[in-house]
Amino acid sequence: MKKLFKKNKTAILISTIGILVLLNIISYTKLWTNLETYFDSKVFNEIATPIATIIAVIIYYGALKSTQNQNAITKSNNDKNYFEEIIKEYQDKAKSTSVKYHNDYSNKSINFTELVEEVIINIDTMIYNEDYQSDLKLLSNGETLTHYNMKLRSYKKEYSFLSKIFTGKSRMSFFIQDIIELLKDIDSSNLTKDDKKILSKKIIRIFIGDYTKFFDEKYSIYPNNTLIPIQTVGKNLRIDFVPIYETPFLKNIKEIKEYQK
Structure with missing residues (x-):
């Protein structure tokens, strides 16, 4: 002033x-x-x-x-205080938003704050699995895999978890979409440019910071051709092996990172 x-x-x-x-x-x-x-x-x-x-x-x-x-x-300043309260609510929501493993009899569940670490563990386990490597060869020969085939695979637990996350249909994905909407609300608000930038960066740092492991060149841990098995919608329950950075989940993360600029 x-x-x-x-x-x-x-x-x-x-x-x-x-x-x-x-x-x-x-x-x-x-x-x-x-x-x-x-x-x-x-x-x-x-x-x-x-x-x-x-x-x-x-x-x-x-x-x-x-x-x-x-x-x-x-x-x-008034709007900033309002959005600060929303961010605090989202931090609590991140801890309560969880997903369980399918076919995991230990009934293990993880929340949003633990997601990145668990995703990496599951991908690393899957891509070195012999059945997974065999399935990639089958796909390269033009064969089709279905959900029923996956039930017989030794990486079925990893497939079930990763497929649910990367399709963009899990509670985690819905939470990511809520964050996108929050960033849009901030961007269209009466906040000053500086306040918009401060809040957007804060949201990205709190909720999306760990995802630099997927997108930043310095920290990227998987090549573009890393394939994630995702179940399609339909009677035959076909499995598509999608490049990791083209999955709906990581596309949403990438959209969020655009607000950092």
Whole structure:
């Protein structure tokens, strides 16, 4: 606020000084041209009145602009506090949003904050599995795999977990979509540009920070051709092996990262 007022005040002073200098130049020009005219009050009023009006307009504009900026900052602060509360609620929601393994008799479940680590463990286990490697060869020969085939595979637990996550139909995926909507709300709000950037970066750092392991070149741990088995919708329950970065789940994560720019 002080900086803003100082900038407006400086602009007003500079404008006023400039006008006064111009007035002096005009006055002295008149003086040297016609000394009597210089002291003519009528002529002086004709010069001074519009200048005074201009000065008044400049001062009014500066005050109006300062008030508008202050109102915008106040409104932004109110909205920022609101979104800060929403972020706290989402942090609690992240801990309570969990998914269970299918066919895992230990009934293990993980929440959103543990998801990245568990996804990596399952991918690493799957891609080095002999049945998985054999299935890749079958696919390269044009054969089709179904959900029923997967029940016989030794990596069926990893397939079941990863398929559910990467299809974008799990509670985790719905939570990611909620975060996207929150970022959109922030982007379309009355927040200042700086506040929008601060909140967006905070959300990405809290919820998506670990996903740099998938997208940042420095930390990327899987090549583009890493295939994730995903069950399609239909009577035959066909299994598609989709490149990891083309899966719906990671596409949503990538969309979130766009708000970091």
